Amino acid sequence: MAGGRAGVADLCGPRLLNTTTQSASADLKENLAHQARALGFDCIGVTDPDAIADAGRHFREFLDAGAHGDMEWLATDPERRTDPRVLWPGVRSVIMLGVNYGPDENPLAILAQRTRGAISVYAQGDDYHDLIKKRLKALGRWLVAASGCEVKVFVDTAAVIEKPLAQAAGIGWQGKHTNLVSRQFGSWLFLGAIFTASDLPRDEAEADHCGSCRACLDICPTSAFPAAYKLDARRCISYLTIESKGPIPHEFRKAIGNRIYGCDDCLAVCPWNKFAQAGHEAKLAAREDLRAPELADLARLDDTAFRARFTKSPVKRIGRDRFIRNVLIAIGNSNDRALAVEAERLLTDESTLVRGAAVWALSQLKGPQEFAALAARAASTEPDETVQAEWRRG
Known part of the structure; x- marks a missing residue:
């Protein structure tokens, strides 16, 4: 050739x-x-x-x-x-x-x-x-x-x-x-x-x-x-x-x-x-x-805002609930008691994954008496056993 x-x-x-x-x-x-x-x-x-x-x-x-x-x-x-x-x-x-x-x-x-x-x-x-x-x-x-x-x-x-x-x-x-x-x-x-x-x-x-x-x-x-x-x-x-x-x-x-x-x-x-x-x-x-x-900004993301924030990002593929779970773990490790308000707000989130992580974050940021008071209120309102277990462990 x-x-x-x-x-x-x-x-x-x-x-x-x-x-x-x-x-x-x-x-x-x-x-x-x-x-x-x-x-x-x-x-x-x-x-x-x-x-x-x-x-x-x-x-x-x-x-x-x-x-x-x-x-x-x-x-x-x-x-x-x-x-x-x-x-x-x-x-x-x-x-x-x-x-x-x-x-x-x-x-x-x-x-x-x-x-x-x-x-x-x-x-x-x-x-x-x-x-x-x-x-x-x-x-x-x-x-x-x-x-x-x-x-x-x-x-x-x-x-x-x-x-x-x-x-x-x-x-x-x-x-x-x-x-x-x-x-x-x-x-x-x-x-x-x-x-x-x-x-x-x-x-x-x-x-x-x-x-x-x-x-x-x-x-x-x-x-x-x-x-x-x-x-x-x-x-x-x-x-x-x-x-x-x-x-x-x-x-x-x-x-x-x-x-x-x-x-x-x-x-x-x-x-x-x-x-x-x-x-x-x-x-x-x-x-x-x-x-x-900022963790505080991320913790406020609902599903629509999460998708908008992470458009074209690989972060988007884990979904909002898993991501907020991660943010709440970070909030619990922040040593910043001011961030407890973000975790407390998420105690009523639709996702059990998010609510459970919020409980843990509060267990790290709240004093024993404050946490116990929150747990007492949650005992009659939290329907999910895995989240209840987080309250008991906390």
């Missing part, structure tokens, strides 16, 4: 080794990387679909231990997550891409501002799923046009174990906190994947550079890491404030502090953040109203 696209059609299918095809494949990959950066991706790597066999074993151990908690979707058809070829038999190369979302300020500083809510850095802007998927689709369309091969794009919500694939593709390595760490961008990378039928040159896998450091393990407020490289999601503040649908277990409430959506502690202390480069100029921007919102 002659011309500038020599051998491109042969890139779809089994791996070929002739010189012409190798040259066309290398050119395609180089152009792909250039296009990816033009679309706002900060890093790109390519790996084999069968590069994460060990990750599959670790994932099954995680599920067998029940460490995924209520996230039953993780346990559904795990083979699709651990083997890209089960998800799509036609895949020949896995392209992993990263977008830097490193914060402009210390994300742990807000933890000292007890009357304000701490929202995880990744959720302070528009929903990254939507933003990155648009970029992935644009890059996928370019790749189809350039190669003639089919592609599929994934960002977080699909059955793809992204972090092991990203390590195999050379973007970074899974640190002891189980998140991806990059020598260029620290612990602050959103990941996306493109599966393609094109046969592209592979990148070398990234080595583990954590060494003896255990800063991410030691800082965890709820001891969610039973060992290095192992996470018990049931103890993780991100899980408790986002994924968990019921009351937050009492043993973790004080440790949550004022974190109302997610937790950045293990990411923020990673020493590799010190060497992080500036991200792409198209980096996802935080919204000012989500950097350090």
Whole structure:
């Protein structure tokens, strides 16, 4: 085959080794990387679909231990997550891409501002799923046009174990906190994947550079890491404030502090953040109203106001009731008795989840006699047993 696209059609299918095809494949990959950066991706790597066999074993151990908690979707058809070829038999190369979302300020500083809510850095802007998927689709369309091969794009919500694939593709390595760490961008990378039928040159896998450091393990407020490289999601503040649908277990409430959506502690202390480069100029921007919102303002949100406040935000997906539950836990940890009025007002909320959290907040802010008087009145008016149990415990 002659011309500038020599051998491109042969890139779809089994791996070929002739010189012409190798040259066309290398050119395609180089152009792909250039296009990816033009679309706002900060890093790109390519790996084999069968590069994460060990990750599959670790994932099954995680599920067998029940460490995924209520996230039953993780346990559904795990083979699709651990083997890209089960998800799509036609895949020949896995392209992993990263977008830097490193914060402009210390994300742990807000933890000292007890009357304000701490929202995880990744959720302070528009929903990254939507933003990155648009970029992935644009890059996928370019790749189809350039190669003639089919592609599929994934960002977080699909059955793809992204972090092991990203390590195999050379973007970074899974640190002891189980998140991806990059020598260029620290612990602050959103990941996306493109599966393609094109046969592209592979990148070398990234080595583990954590060494003896255990800063991410030691800082965890709820001891969610039973060992290095192992996470018990049931103890993780991100899980408790986002994924968990019921009351937050009492043993973790004080440790949550004022974190109302997610937790950045293990990411923020990673020493590799010190060497992080500036991200792409198209980096996802935080919204000012989500950097350090007042707890009192958030506690007054009804469902309509909640939806309006968090339009396009990933926070919106947990719903108003779970979010107010989190806000009330933060109010209980605020040490600000003036915020008790917000919790007391929510004792009549329609949601039992909210009412139960309001009781706990008041148990932390009111004196024993004041709380006992409130409990006595609630004994004859509160219809839900779980909320009554909160009153008795308080």
